[in-house]
Amino acid sequence: MPALNPHISVDCVILGFDSKELKVLLIEREHINGVSPEGHKLKLPGSLIYKNEDLDKSAYRTLFELTGLRDIFLKQFAVFGNPNRLSPQEDLDWLRKTTNNYQIDRVVTIAYYSLIKLTESNRTPKTIWYPVKNLPDLIFDHNQIIKKALEILRNEIRSKPLCFELLPKKFTIRQMHDVYEAILDESFDSRNFRKKLKPLKFLVPLQEKEKGVNHKPAQLYRFDRKLYFKYNKKRNGFIL
Amino acid sequence: MPALNPHISVDCVILGFDSKELKVLLIEREHINGVSPEGHKLKLPGSLIYKNEDLDKSAYRTLFELTGLRDIFLKQFAVFGNPNRLSPQEDLDWLRKTTNNYQIDRVVTIAYYSLIKLTESNRTPKTIWYPVKNLPDLIFDHNQIIKKALEILRNEIRSKPLCFELLPKKFTIRQMHDVYEAILDESFDSRNFRKKLKPLKFLVPLQEKEKGVNHKPAQLYRFDRKLYFKYNKKRNGFIL
DNA sequence: ATGCTTAATGTGATATTTACGCTAAGAGAA
DNA sequence: TTCTCTTAGCGTAAATATCACATTAAGCAT
Numbered sequence: 001m002p003a004l005n006p007h008i009s010v011d012c013v014i015l016g017f018d019s020k021e022l023k024v025l026l027i028e029r030e031h032i033n034g035v036s037p038e039g040h041k042l043k044l045p046g047s048l049i050y051k052n053e054d055l056d057k058s059a060y061r062t063l064f065e066l067t068g069l070r071d072i073f074l075k076q077f078a079v080f081g082n083p084n085r086l087s088p089q090e091d092l093d094w095l096r097k098t099t100n101n102y103q104i105d106r107v108v109t110i111a112y113y114s115l116i117k118l119t120e121s122n123r124t125p126k127t128i129w130y131p132v133k134n135l136p137d138l139i140f141d142h143n144q145i146i147k148k149a150l151e152i153l154r155n156e157i158r159s160k161p162l163c164f165e166l167l168p169k170k171f172t173i174r175q176m177h178d179v180y181e182a183i184l185d186e187s188f189d190s191r192n193f194r195k196k197l198k199p200l201k202f203l204v205p206l207q208e209k210e211k212g213v214n215h216k217p218a219q220l221y222r223f224d225r226k227l228y229f230k231y232n233k234k235r236n237g238f239i240l
Numbered sequence: 241m242p243a244l245n246p247h248i249s250v251d252c253v254i255l256g257f258d259s260k261e262l263k264v265l266l267i268e269r270e271h272i273n274g275v276s277p278e279g280h281k282l283k284l285p286g287s288l289i290y291k292n293e294d295l296d297k298s299a300y301r302t303l304f305e306l307t308g309l310r311d312i313f314l315k316q317f318a319v320f321g322n323p324n325r326l327s328p329q330e331d332l333d334w335l336r337k338t339t340n341n342y343q344i345d346r347v348v349t350i351a352y353y354s355l356i357k358l359t360e361s362n363r364t365p366k367t368i369w370y371p372v373k374n375l376p377d378l379i380f381d382h383n384q385i386i387k388k389a390l391e392i393l394r395n396e397i398r399s400k401p402l403c404f405e406l407l408p409k410k411f412t413i414r415q416m417h418d419v420y421e422a423i424l425d426e427s428f429d430s431r432n433f434r435k436k437l438k439p440l441k442f443l444v445p446l447q448e449k450e451k452g453v454n455h456k457p458a459q460l461y462r463f464d465r466k467l468y469f470k471y472n473k474k475r476n477g478f479i480l
Numbered sequence: 481a482t483g484c485t486t487a488a489t490g491t492g493a494t495a496t497t498t499a500c501g502c503t504a505a506g507a508g509a510a
Numbered sequence: 511t512t513c514t515c516t517t518a519g520c521g522t523a524a525a526t527a528t529c530a531c532a533t534t535a536a537g538c539a540t
Contacts, residue, residue: 007247008321008348052346055321079319079350081248081295106292108248108348110319174517192498194519215516216505414486432529434488455485456536 002050006102009109010059011046011142012074013149014067016118016129017166019175022182023118023129024146027066029094029139041091042128043139044146046109048099059112068124073165074112077152078145081108085141094139113149115165157183158240161202164223172210172218173197180240200238202228242290246342249349250299251286251382252314253389254307256358256369257406259415262422263358263369264386267306269334269379281331282368283379284386286349288339299352308364313405314352317392318385321348325381334379353389355405397423398480401442404463412450412458413437420480440478442468 014025026042045066049058056074064070083106086092096104116122118129130136132150135143156162163179177193180186197203202224210217232238254265266282285306289298296314304310323346326332336344356362358369370376372390375383396402403419417433420426437443442464450457472478 005247007245052323054323055319055348076319079295079316081350083292083294108295108350110321110348173519189499190517191500191519191521195497210518213517214507216507216518218518412487429530430487431489431531435528450487453486454538456487456538458487 002052004048004099004102005051005053006048006099006104007107008055009046009048009107010055010062011044011109011111011145012059012063013044013111013113013146014063014069014072015113015115015132015149015153016122017115017179017182018118018129019178020182022132024132024135025067025069026128026130026138027126028128041139042130042136044142048102048107055110056112059110067127069116069122069127072114072116074114076110077113078111078148079108080111080141080145082141085109087140091139109145111145111149113153115153115162117166117168154184159238161223161225161228167223170206170208170220170222172220174218196240201231242292244288244339244342245291245293246288246339246344247347248295249286249288249347250295250302251284251349251351251385252299252303253284253351253353253386254303254309254312255353255355255372255389255393256362257355257419257422258358258369259418260422262372264372264375265307265309266368266370266378267366268368281379282370282376284382288342288347295350296352299350307367309356309362309367312354312356314354316350317353318351318388319348320351320381320385322381325349327380331379349385351385351389353393355393355402357406357408394424399478401463401465401468407463410446410448410460410462412460414458436480441471 012025016023016025025045027045029041029043045063047062047066049055053061055076059074059076060070063072063074086095086104086107092104123129132146135146137143138146153162157180163176163183166179167175173194174190176197177188177190180188180193203221204224204227206220206222208220210220252265256263256265265285267285269281269283285303287302287306289295293301295316299314299316300310303312303314326335326344326347332344363369372386375386377383378386393402397420403416403423406419407415413434414430416437417428417430420433421428443461444464444467446460446462448460450460
C-alpha cells in the first residue's frame with residue numbers, strides 16, 4: 001500500500017433519490033480498518049489521499065473501497081480547511097488510531113458530491129442511506145459539508161442536466177417533475193412544468209409507453225447528451 | 241516564522257477593473273525571498289500555508305505579503321491537485337529553492353478570486369496588472385487557474401452583487417453598465433439595461449448627481465447590502 | 481443661442497410565465 | 511358492459527418580461 005498524505009483527504013457526499021425523497025450515503029466509522037470506536041457515530045465516505053494520487057482518482061477509489069460503489073460521477077464542490085475541523089477530540093483520537101503510522105494534526109478535505117438513483121444494488125451492506133432532513137450528529141464537520149453540498153446541488157440542478165443522473169434510462173415527465181420537487185422542496189404546476197420542457201430538444205420521446213400502471217400510461221423519454229451539448233453551448237444550460 | 245505545510249498552498253486570482261477592461265494581478269516569481277530565477281516568468285500571488293493556518297486567513301496573508309493589498313473579499317472557488325501540476329521541472333526547481341527547508345513533491349492549491357477597482361493605490365510596486373485577454377505563459381498551471389476563475393466570475397456576476405465590488409460607493413447606472421459589458425464581453429442596450437435595474441430596491445438613489453462632466457449629469461446610486469439580503473433571500477439573486 | 485454628449489423615459493411587437501380548465505387513456509370495480 | 515378513479519397531456523387568457531427602437535432632458539463648450 002502506497003504512503004498516505006497526512007494533510008489532505010477527500011470526502012464524498014453521495015445523494016440518492018428513491019423516487020420519494022433525497023437521502024445521503026453514510027457509513028459507520030468502525031468500518032475503517034476494523035478499529036472499534038468509542039461511540040457509534042456516522043460519517044461520510046472519505047479518507048486521506050495517497051502521496052501521489054490525483055484528487056479525483058482518490059475520491060473514486062475511496063468511495064469504491066468504502067461502499068463498493070463505482071462508475072458514478074463525482075464533482076468537486078468545496079474545500080474545508082479550518083484548523084479545528086477535526087474536533088471533538090474523541091473524533092480525532094479515532095482518526096489517529098485508524099492511521100497509526102501517521103502524525104495527524106490538521107487535514108484539509110476536498111469535498112465531492114454525486115447524485116444517484118437509489119436501487120437495491122446501491123444498498124450494499126456497508127451503506128447507510130439517511131434522509132437529508134433531520135440528520136444525526138456526524139463526525140467532524142460532516143454535517144456542515146452535507147449542508148453545503150445540498151446548497152450547491154439545488155443551485156446547479158436548475159441549469160444543468162443533473163436530474164438525469166437520478167432517472168432511469170427511460171423516464172416520464174412525471175418522474176422528472178418528482179425529482180425537481182423532491183430536491184428543491186418546492187412544488188411545480190405539472191402543466192406548466194411540461195410546457196417548459198417542450199422546447200428542449202434533448203428530451204427525446206421513445207416509441208414506448210409506461211406499463212403496468214392503473215392509469216393512463218405516460219410517454220417515455222430518454223436524455224440525449226449529444227443533443228444537449230449541441231444546443232446548450234452558449235448559456236450552458238436550461239433554466240427551470 | 242511558523243513552519244510551512246509542504247502539501248497545501250493558496251493562490252489568489254485578483255481581477256481588477258480600470259473602468260475599461262479587466263486585468264489580473266500577477267507578480268514576478270523573483271519576489272519570493274529574493275531568490276533569482278532562471279527565467280522571468282510571472283505568477284499569481286500565492287504560497288504554501290503555515291502548518292496550522294486557516295485557509296482563508298492564509299489567502300489574505302499571502303496576498304498582503306506579496307502585494308500590500310488588504311481588506312478585499314476573497315472567495316474560494318476551486319482546488320487544483322493534479323500530481324503533475326508543478327511542472328515544468330524548471331518551475332519546480334525554483335519553488336524548491338525558495339522554500340529550501342521543505343521537501344516539496346506535490347502541492348494541492350486552493351484557489352481564491354476577488355474583484356477590485358483598479359486605482360492608483362492598488363498599483364503597488366510589486367504588482368503587475370495584465371489584461372486577461374492574451375496573457376503570457378505563467379508558472380505551473382496558473383493560466384488554467386485564471387481561466388477557471390473567469391468562467392466562474394462570469395457566471396456569478398449575473399446573479400450575485402459582485403459588481404459593486406468594482407464600483408465606487410456612489411455610482412451611476414452607466415458605470416454599472418460598463419462593468420457588465422467589460423466582464424461579460426457582451427453589449428447591452430442601455431435603455432433595456434436601465435429597465436432591468438428599475439425594480440431592484442437595493443439600488444438606492446442619492447440626493448446627488450454626477451459632477452464635472454460635459455454632459456447631462458447622471459443620478460448617483462448606492463448599493464444597500466441590507467436591503468439586498470432582505471429582498472433576495474429566496475432565489476438568492478437577481479438575474480441580468 | 482447652437483451644437484455636442486450622455487441621461488432618462490417611453491412605446492409597441494413579441495415571447496415567456498402563471499394560473500387555471502378540460503379532455504384522454506388505461507385499470508379495476510360493479 | 512359501464513362507471514369510477516387516477517394520472518397524462520393539451521389549451522387558453524391574463525400578466526410579465528424582453529427586445530428593438532425614438533424621443534426628450536440637462537449640462538458643458540463655443
